[in-house]
Amino acid sequence: MVNLFMDSLILILVSKFLKYTATYFRIITAATLGAIWACIAVTIPIHYIFLRNICTYILISLLMIRICAKKCDLKDMIKGVVTLYVVTFTVGGMCHMLYYYTNAGYYINTVILNDKLLVAAIVMAGILLMAISRYLDQFIAYKSKVYDVILKVGEKQVCIKGILDTGNVLQDPYYHKPVNVIEYQAFESIFNNIEDCTKVKYHMIPFRSLGCSEGCIEVIMVDVMYIYRNEKRITKKEALVGLYKQKLSSDNAYQMLLNGECFR
Incomplete structure (x- = not known):
């Protein structure tokens, strides 16, 4: 669930930076693909690690970008993958700093994760914000005709x-x-x-x-x-x-x- 949320967040940022016209359905589909592969990858034996890395860091990443960008050539897909990793490292670094160098880690472990109702509320709030964002995008598009x-x-x-x-x-x-x-x-x-x-x-x-x-x-x-x-x-x-x-x-x-x- 966490992987799906983070992948969706990162793909939304990538779509914004590269001005993809990706819908939230395509973003969630691509994020789901990444989350499913993450589960599959941990079951692959260690002596296949090279093949696993090729699939994880190249093939799956290219496919996720292809789903978000819909129609694009190989050059645009490579650009998308590079942007994907830049955003991933940036967001990951920020999350690491917040978790270990502020009180965020304490509140996540002792307050949020121990309260299932709060977790559900946060997820619902995220979905609601995505729906509002999509509505505002459509409203602005229709406003500027x-x-x-x-x-x-x-x-x-x-x-x-x-x-x-x-x-x-x-x-x-x-x-x-x-x-x-x-x-x-x-x-x-x-x-x-x-x-x-x-x-x-x-x-x-x-x-x-x-x-x-x-x-x-x-x-x-x-x-x-x-x-x-x-x-x-x-x-x-x-x-x-x-x-x-x-x-x-x-x-x-x-x-x-x-x-x-x-x-x-």
């Missing part, structure tokens, strides 16, 4: 402003993907240079919004869509974009309505 967006089709790209529209739940009935809506004028320079519409999966879908009771909207599939907010980037390959012939913003503050599914 305007994002820089780059859409790429082949060698062409367009840079625009997009807004997170919680009311945009448009789904493509053919590809079963969320559809982001963009002003046709903002995308015209790319759309007019598309020679083969089948390559971008051009089609039309019905909708019931954008000032109309019902109608159809043109949809294409871009190669990749990048969504930027401060230093964070969300990458969506083969994203669907609906072309809207009218203005979305009266003051031209944004040219695109981003589907909330893109942030999950």
Whole structure:
């Protein structure tokens, strides 16, 4: 239990430092993997210590980072492992100092660990703080709705402003993907240079919004869509974009309505 808690804490710090978009579920999954392996490692005979160390300090660490980072190349995984050990040594050193050079060790042994109700309360408080932290992250994301967006089709790209529209739940009935809506004028320079519409999966879908009771909207599939907010980037390959012939913003503050599914 202690290993799981400490691994989760360290992975949360690593995710914050490296700006991973890891959910608490992925962090706990990675921490659980580390805790399970720690239990397995102590049962491995001593003459297999080299193999055990390779698995513990390289393979399992890489896998934990891979779970947290979700999609990353080997270079990013190695960077993540190095950061993992730096954070581990730092946190371990701080805990050692607090335990042995302050009264923290006394209170942990004589007060906290001897009171099961207090231990349960601390665990529940930790879970509650994680839930509140996640809610605040989502609240801030929705509060700051305007994002820089780059859409790429082949060698062409367009840079625009997009807004997170919680009311945009448009789904493509053919590809079963969320559809982001963009002003046709903002995308015209790319759309007019598309020679083969089948390559971008051009089609039309019905909708019931954008000032109309019902109608159809043109949809294409871009190669990749990048969504930027401060230093964070969300990458969506083969994203669907609906072309809207009218203005979305009266003051031209944004040219695109981003589907909330893109942030999950």
